[in-house]
Amino acid sequence: MFIKDDLQNRWWELEAKLTSRFGKKPDMEAILFLIGIQEFGQIRKEFSKEQKQDLIHVAVCSLLSQSGYYELEKTDDDGWPHFKQLKARPEMSFPEQENFLKDHILLYFENHNF
Numbered sequence: 387m388f389i390k391d392d393l394q395n396r397w398w399e400l401e402a403k404l405t406s407r408f409g410k411k412p413d414m415e416a417i418l419f420l421i422g423i424q425e426f427g428q429i430r431k432e433f434s435k436e437q438k439q440d441l442i443h444v445a446v447c448s449l450l451s452q453s454g455y456y457e458l459e460k461t462d463d464d465g466w467p468h469f470k471q472l473k474a475r476p477e478m479s480f481p482e483q484e485n486f487l488k489d490h491i492l493l494y495f496e497n498h499n500f
Contacts, residue, residue, distance in 0.1 A: 397488050400495060414484070417491060421445035424498075428465055440466065449490040450475070452497075 404420075405411045412420070422441030423429060425448045433441065447456040447469035459470040478486060 393485055393489060393492075396492050400492060400500075403500065414487070415442065418442045418445040421448065421491070421494060425467060426465065444469075446487070449487065449494055452490055452493055 401411055404417065419438060419441055422443070422445035425444050426441060444467055448467070450456050451458065451469065455473055455475055456469040456471055459468050461467050476486075
């Protein structure tokens, strides 16, 4: 129970920092989008709907690469990173998946000194 409480408190702290930085509270999708842009490395005024989905996918792969689920395989000519899956993600309920992802997001921001 304490681990879950600690995760929730750390998550609220991250949300507060992001809210302060961007002026509004981001949801999980917005946070993944931000990480995707960071990993893609190209800031653009607009992204297509497909590109936004790709950025979220890049974010998830980047996050889970911290735990050995994926590794960066290559970057294509347009600068998009491509990942190779190294092992299957564990079977989890939706709340467990959300906490798993939150934990990886928190680690990502910690590793990037945010």
